[in-house]
Amino acid sequence: MICVMSKESHEHDEAAVARVAVVPDSFKGSASAVEVAEAMARGVREAFADRGLPVSVHTLPFADGGEGTLDALLGAWGTEALTAETTDALGRPVQARFGVSADGRVGVIEAAEANGLPGVCDVPLRPRQASSRGVGRLATELLDRGVEEILLCIGGSASTDGGTGMLAALGARFLATDGSELPDGGGSLTDLTEVDLAGLDPRARRVRWRIACDVTNPLVGEHGAAAVFGPQKGATDEDVRVLDAGLGRLADVLAEATGTELRDVEGMGAAGGMPATLSSILGAQLLPGSRMVAEVLDAQRLLDGADLVLTGEGRFDGQSLGGKVVDAVRRLTPAHVPVVVIAGSVSLSADELRRSGITAAFSIARGPRTLAEMRAEALTEITSTAHQCCRLLTQPALPSTVRPVPGTTKEPRP
Structure with a gap:
């Protein structure tokens, strides 16, 4: 969980504001990286508002050096x-x-x-x-x-x-x-x-x-x-x-x-x-x-300061972990910070996902639909999926913190 304090306790601790980094690729044929980032950010803000919790959302549209x-x-x-x-x-x-x-x-x-x-x-x-x-x-x-x-x-x-x-x-x-x-x-x-x-x-x-x-x-x-x-x-x-x-x-x-x-x-x-x-x-x-895009945009600084990272692309599969945007984001994000993928489709198995260093991956698809329908509704579904992810992650749970214990090292992601 990324927020374990109540709204009342937060009022006495400004440092408890959750910092969410939204760093997606485009959904090719459906939405640009800018549009996807904005859609994810809307869902994040809505979820935190539902819980009465403050949040600081930073968007960084990303790309892998190819089209877009x-x-x-x-x-x-x-x-x-x-x-x-x-x-x-x-x-x-x-x-x-x-x-x-x-x-x-x-x-x-x-x-x-x-x-x-x-x-x-x-x-x-x-x-x-x-x-x-x-x-x-x-x-x-x-x-x-x-x-x-x-x-x-x-x-x-x-x-x-x-x-x-x-x-x-x-x-x-x-x-x-x-x-x-x-x-x-x-x-x-x-x-x-x-x-x-x-x-x-x-x-x-x-x-x-x-x-x-x-x-x-x-x-x-x-x-x-x-x-x-x-x-x-x-x-x-x-x-x-x-x-x-x-x-x-x-x-x-x-x-x-x-x-x-x-x-x-x-x-x-x-x-x-x-x-x-x-x-x-x-x-x-x-x-x-x-890597080039990450350096130009100083993505490392944003990800180092995040409590939660949302990323995504049109199709999340084995190729995604071979140098594409999701791969770059997971490698740049400190190991103690959750990285959640939101994609048009997710084809990795649970074991593959576990080994990848990705915390969780969610498809925006709700039931059987044509590709044309998926594209037309992509931004709405991205917002909805981000909303549901953050409602789950902001659910009160056993006391914990996203911050590493002082003096511990940050292990690199796989």
């Missing part, structure tokens, strides 16, 4: 999305969103806004020509706004160009033997002989770059960017061979130009090899997405 990270960060920062004219993976004009923190220091880009696969699914896919150039144009927008750090979320890309299009938009030139600039796309990289950085925007090297990367694939080879991710971007066997050879050539030229060997480095194969140029030329740091 831009919205989660904007929600936590209290800022609005900005838009800019750029191009999609095939070079067609498109409006793309990006964001800037309230203090103007940090910018965030979801690369798929500019080079995402959904943006080019209206035409036959062209894996050899698809480019990340549009992402570079968004980066220029952030540099123009004077940010000190750029967070790049790279999932869902349509390109396999090793990030050359993005760097070209920032002023780098990728040259063939005759000195001509290569056309956009990974298919031309087999002709690469030189990287000319004389025209690179100097601001690009002054800012800090962090890339949300949750795959460990190398740049080339049977587990590389082209072989593993190329087919889902429309690559045939021959396309894969050409793209892989091009990325290998890129690795050789970058190694010669920067002294950085990339072929076997984990994560370089993410998003069509985009980290390759960013890490070798701009010194970008690769981080698990949830």
